Amino acid sequence: MGLVIFNTLTREKQPFVPVQPGKVGIYLCGPTVYKPSHVGHAVGPIIFDAVKRYLVHCGFEVRWVVNITDVDDKLIVEAEKQNTTTIELAERITKDYLDAMKILRVDTIDIMPKASEHIGDIIDFIKRLEVRDIAYESGGDVYFDVTKDADYGKLSNRRIEDQAGQRDLQSAEKRNPADFALWKAAKPEEPEDVKFDSPWGKGRPGWHIECSAMAMRYLGETFDIHGGGVDLVFPHHENEIAQSESATDKPFAKFWMHNGLTKVNTKKISKSDADPEMQAVLQQMTLHNLLDEYPGELIRFFILSTQYRSPIEYSQAEIASKRKGLDTFYRLFERVARLCGVSPYEKATELGEPGDDPGAGVASDVLAKSCVEQTALFKKAMDDDFNTAGAIAALFDFAGIINRVIEQEKIESGGNVAVRRAPDAAKADVLTATARLISVARLIGVFLDPPDLQAADRDGLIDKAMNVLIQVRQHVRKNKDFTTADLIRDLLKEQGITLEDRADGTGWRKD
RNA sequence: GGCGGCGUACCCAAGUGGACUAAGGGGGCGGAUUGCAAAUCCGUUAUCGCGGGUUCGAAUCCCGCCGCCGCCUCCA
Missing domain, CATH: 3.40.50.620 (HUPs)
Incomplete structure (x- = not known):
């Protein structure tokens, strides 16, 4: 295809x-x-x-x-x-x-x-x-004579006769109302900047x-x-x-x-x-x-979420909805970076564009298969008149699959004994699959660089303060003082900071 | 008036004759997980504007109707 x-x-x-x-x-x-x-x-x-x-x-x-x-x-x-x-x-x-x-x-x-x-x-x-003899001069203007063009109107499916009288340019010098300007004579009062020399006198080009x-x-x-x-x-x-x-x-x-x-x-x-x-x-x-x-x-993500030929209805609510979708990816990337100690963005750069076998280097069957299938679905959508909306859907599915593997293999909490895979091998697969997702998304210019979240106030100080806060809360939680623990969490929430208690520790993020 | 497009769930949005008993996202609901949350996962939430027709088979094609939009003047 x-x-x-x-x-x-x-x-x-x-x-x-x-x-x-x-x-x-x-x-x-x-x-x-x-x-x-x-x-x-x-x-x-x-x-x-x-x-x-x-x-x-x-x-x-x-x-x-x-x-x-x-x-x-x-x-x-x-x-x-x-x-x-x-x-x-x-x-x-x-x-x-x-x-x-x-x-x-x-x-x-x-x-x-x-x-x-x-x-x-x-x-x-x-x-x-x-x-x-397709263009003619008229009082310093030059016009295109549409009657000289046999198939005029083929793009917009219009006939010259239907246009007659519609074009209200007041140029009595035109042979046909549908004729359009190739060159416009300068008017005396216009600034010198826009007066260009031409065989027809000073003027400027028409629009087309x-x-x-x-x-x-x-x-x-x-x-x-x-x-x-x-x-x-x-x-x-x-x-x-x-x-x-x-x-x-x-x-x-x-x-x-x-x-x-x-x-x-x-x-x-x-x-x-x-x-x-x-x-x-x-x-x-x-x-x-x-x-x-x-x-x-x-x-960019918002715009690419719609097939390009469809109109886009812009609203803040729609942007907000798309932001949540984007966050799903960002969270996955953060999660993987945390678990694997390597940025999937960097790994994606190392991996390069998906080649003949997008699942290469992935040992896990599910993940290798997903790399192949989601890449194929992404390309299939793109091959169909650049259906970026369909392509992004494949990316979402891909993210869901990776998250599921992380859950099922309990990678966050140290590995699932039932799966009997070395945790490190599982992590490596998750990292590669996530990097693959990024490398595929990059084909349409998405996930080129990590989002610089909180870039402005990331001077390290806030991190340190948050860590102290989290440790204090950890302490009271250990003592089952949930009232205090929840108070800390709620107060932070009011300030737009969300805490996440995960199996491998507590994280925080700005909303 | 002429030309063109659109109408898919609560919202956004793919699909344009058979794998659709219709992707994906947001939201809702139920569940797993959690001390509770958050996050994540699982399940659930539509018969495709309306009415006819063509076809073995239509969201997808044809006709009619309704509604919305764009172009016909400058516009991405």
């Missing part, structure tokens, strides 16, 4: 076959950097980061491009509003975006081209269309052309996967296809992948929604604010 991908172009799942054997080119539409990004903008990057990691694991050489749109009407407006330059605004918002990507562990992007740095490519591209130009520059005239939110299908991607294929006579992207939109209170989140209520939501939901409140891995 091979990898299949749902292609918006054909509206069905198709076996993935790259344009060039062994190589994959991916282009994802990135942000327009005029306002801080929100959760929804993280969906594409996170999904595609997982996609890239998985494809690399599958043996492909992948080049992934995400653009930054830093030339746009909205930047001009927003910069003026903030009394700054478009350049300063773009740099500030871009930095904010990149910081968020880093925290979300979206670190497999190869190239992030900026529109402002590819004006030459864009102009050349428009000239190509002009030479072919930059993606075509940059995608071709870095991925060639035909490449494998083009992605973005479903809201980009029309007009953006439709127009990209139109201009690109009209210029080259070759297919542009082979697969079009569109992720579902993020919603709050059943409504799509949108940067450009003027509704005051939405603006308030946006303010709260910026990636920046969100990542101040929650760990990046939690947001």
Whole structure:
């Protein structure tokens, strides 16, 4: 069974076959950097980061491009509003975006081209269309003539006639209302920063052309996967296809992948929604604010818990629910580290990616079998249109199996005589299996690093104080003074610290 | 009005013709464990929006209806 991908172009799942054997080119539409990004903008990057990691694991050489749109009407407006330059605004918002990507562990992007740095490519591209008489100039603007493109509308399944009159751009100079701008003439009052020289006079590129130009520059005239939110299908991607294929006579992207939109209170989140209520939501939901409140891995896990084509309903309650699920894994990892004296994260790094036999090095039959089966289930889900939700389910099952073995073999309390296995051998198996789980999760960029729990106040002092407290409590428990023991536990609980009395001692954690 | 999508348990969410007498997570309930908890484990909690139809067989295909959402203007 091979990898299949749902292609918006054909509206069905198709076996993935790259344009060039062994190589994959991916282009994802990135942000327009005029306002801080929100959760929804993280969906594409996170999904595609997982996609890239998985494809690399599958043996492909992948080049992934995400653009930054830093030339746009909205930047001009927003910069003026903030009394700054478009350049300063773009740099500030871009930095904010990149910081968020880093925290979300979206670190497999190869190239992030900026529109402002590819004006030459864009102009050349428009000239190509002009030479072919597909683009025409009109008062300093250059438009794409949709009537020259026989299959215009194939991506979004629209016909030009249906669009007639709908596009309200007021450009009387257009031949057809559905024609779209490739180049926009500069207006006198606009800042000099956004006035670029061109054969048609000063101006700036239209919205769609930059993606075509940059995608071709870095991925060639035909490449494998083009992605973005479903809201980009029309007009953006439709127009990209139109201009690109009209210029080259070759297919542009082979697969079009569109992720579902993020919603709050059943409504799509949108940067450009003027509704005051939405603006308030946006303010709260910026990636920046969100990542101040929650760990990046939690947001990533939250997003990957849904198949990418489904919409995601964002709410604090949902995040909380996902956090508990994530904690199950973290607790297992801590438990194993405690029992084995080795971090399963490190062991996972040592183990490397799962190969032909994911159960290698595990003596226990149940565990070896689970390593093989859960890895297979994980991959099966991923092979089916990158079903990260299904893949994560396999991880949960895997964790449950390992916990069960720990229970059954009584590893925590020194070994089960009935099982007649040396405790050390059992521990080694548990460690390896857990490491395997981590190494599999890493295929989608999860469990890359240990969570830095309480990083801020872990200077050792709190540990020491907690140990004293725990010893005192241990003492009174030995004397059956449970009232005092429970008082200590309850008071700590009120402070957000939970005690766990285990067979091998008492542990504590911050809630 | 045109185009597209969705509706699976209390909530989130996989599955899209037969191994589904429907994954997984959260929550609830019962049990094991525990001095009691916590954690962990075990069990339990749905016939798939509604009504027809196709089929030996449908959550999965077709028709109709209801509800929700997206795009058609900028949007990840």
